[in-house]
Amino acid sequence: MPAAPPLTHEEAQREFAETLSGFTAGDKPEYADYSRCIHCGLCLNACPTYRLWHNEADSPRGRIRQMALIDQGRLEFSDAFVTHIDRCLDCRACETACPSGVEYGKLVELARAQIARNFERPRLSRFARRYVFERLLPNPRRIARVAQLVRLYQRSGLEALARTSGILRLFGLQQRAALLPRIDSEFFFSRLGQTFPAKGPRRARVAFFAGCVAQVTFTELNDATIRVLQANGCEVVVPANQFCCGALAAHAGVRNIARELARKNMAAFLAEPFDAIITNAAGYGSTLKEYPHLFSENPADSGRHSNSVDGNGASAATAAEFSSRVRDVTEFLAELGLSAPLRETKLRVTYQDSCHLAHGQKIREAPRKLIRAVPGVELVEMPLADHCCGSAGIYNVTETAASMHLLAEKMQHAKSTAAPVIVTANPGCILQLRAGAKLHKTGQQVLHVVELLARAI
Numbered sequence: 001m002p003a004a005p006p007l008t009h010e011e012a013q014r015e016f017a018e019t020l021s022g023f024t025a026g027d028k029p030e031y032a033d034y035s036r037c038i039h040c041g042l043c044l045n046a047c048p049t050y051r052l053w054h055n056e057a058d059s060p061r062g063r064i065r066q067m068a069l070i071d072q073g074r075l076e077f078s079d080a081f082v083t084h085i086d087r088c089l090d091c092r093a094c095e096t097a098c099p100s101g102v103e104y105g106k107l108v109e110l111a112r113a114q115i116a117r118n119f120e121r122p123r124l125s126r127f128a129r130r131y132v133f134e135r136l137l138p139n140p141r142r143i144a145r146v147a148q149l150v151r152l153y154q155r156s157g158l159e160a161l162a163r164t165s166g167i168l169r170l171f172g173l174q175q176r177a178a179l180l181p182r183i184d185s186e187f188f189f190s191r192l193g194q195t196f197p198a199k200g201p202r203r204a205r206v207a208f209f210a211g212c213v214a215q216v217t218f219t220e221l222n223d224a225t226i227r228v229l230q231a232n233g234c235e236v237v238v239p240a241n242q243f244c245c246g247a248l249a250a251h252a253g254v255r256n257i258a259r260e261l262a263r264k265n266m267a268a269f270l271a272e273p274f275d276a277i278i279t280n281a282a283g284y285g286s287t288l289k290e291y292p293h294l295f296s297e298n299p300a301d302s303g304r305h306s307n308s309v310d311g312n313g314a315s316a317a318t319a320a321e322f323s324s325r326v327r328d329v330t331e332f333l334a335e336l337g338l339s340a341p342l343r344e345t346k347l348r349v350t351y352q353d354s355c356h357l358a359h360g361q362k363i364r365e366a367p368r369k370l371i372r373a374v375p376g377v378e379l380v381e382m383p384l385a386d387h388c389c390g391s392a393g394i395y396n397v398t399e400t401a402a403s404m405h406l407l408a409e410k411m412q413h414a415k416s417t418a419a420p421v422i423v424t425a426n427p428g429c430i431l432q433l434r435a436g437a438k439l440h441k442t443g444q445q446v447l448h449v450v451e452l453l454a455r456a457i
Ligand code: SF4
Pocket: 046, 047, 048, 049, 050, 058, 059, 060, 063, 087, 088, 089, 090, 091, 092, 093, 094, 095, 104
């Protein structure tokens, strides 16, 4: 790989300023993108926040209008603007409904980056965002340490005490506490750097993207994903130097961190010519597939060190190459075809579309095809399966009331199918739906598509 040319003095200064401030000069909604909105309003009824509050300012059309006014200097950054943008789930149901091809997800992430630079949030919020996006998520060791502390809280009896003593209720934390994921006994980090051979003749060689928090909360799911891939003739490599995909940072507008993580992941996964880069999380998948968005609007990134992923020079072309290899595990297996024999599993299930799979990646049929492939499984569609469950990254923590509203609606629809199992394709949705099953006492179990397959293999 050719060595990257040294930075000029101006470039180095700009990069230093960007690193300090957490944004880059190019990060704002662009006219070419927001002007595609023709104000038709066809997205309004697809939007969960519009359906909740019936307020134009909390609809996709209203938010795009506000972004345009800000860009044209006709609207100030204010509490009201920030609240309307914060309240958006980034579920992208509006993109599916839009006849004009508005890339709303891209717009809202850029608006959040613009807010990060122009609006001072309360001190506690600033501190929490800095800690989570800049210090915790990019650092696997820190994630492991925090997870160990949470596990101690969960297993020592402190959690049960907090629940029964009423202290959570006193501080209004009861619902948030119900969303806290169970920390695994063994973390997936120990699998990094390992290769898992294909069972039978090798049909593909793939790299597995394991996630960040998922490595301390979804070890079993990650193991099941590898087992299902192996059973279907895939050799699975888990690259050692992988990091958080940057989805949460990108969604929150902390794009310098998302870029830094993207560069590291591109270097780790492009080091070998894998047939595919596999993820079992719809949220990671849509960010990994959209890495080019992180670089394309920033000429300083895309032009300086063409095709290089070392140092600061990741290019849009490299991001495009990386993204073209990313596959959701359901998409990949449906394309490859299941070769592992599946035993009969008598079960009635319903499927919840994850927003970032259905709306972000336009994948709806692949998971359903895999579910139907299991002999004995009956798939019953729930009403409005592609409406957001309210999980949306950390939305259920930051906008708990709205999230709980959407969850209640979702559980009602899931319950109406009388299916004892809800299947989905995203760890965030799994956590939210499990909390929903408990809170609404539906008694339903929640599984990932690959967990259903793993049971049948
Ligand atoms: S991303 Fe979801 S919540 Fe946000 S405007 Fe679009 S439909 Fe509404």
